[in-house]
Amino acid sequence: MGYLHGKDAKEAPDVKDKRRIGAIESVKSLFNGFMEQFGDTDCQTITGCDWSKKEDRERYFKEKIYKDKCYKYVEYVIARCLDQRAAMEQPK
DSSP: OHHHHHTTOSSOOOTTOHHHHHHHHHHHHHHHHHHHHHSOOOHHHHHOOOTTSHHHHHHHHHTTHIIIIIHHHHHHHHHHHHHHHHHHHSOO
């Protein structure tokens, strides 16, 4: 989101720069939408896998949890980023 809002900038924006504020609002919206959709952002919570445990890491791959869970999370984030890009490219 930061890239989308600052891609044409020549330098880092000031604290009150509209691009910086837009990036912060976009990230906030992405985060809140993800929370609404999936209930959490913590990997262990949303996958049900404790990555410090070998049996959970093995189960993640054996049961292909990434297909049922992680792919949906990545798709959601990419779709929101594309939505944001499209909104920014619309003439005003």
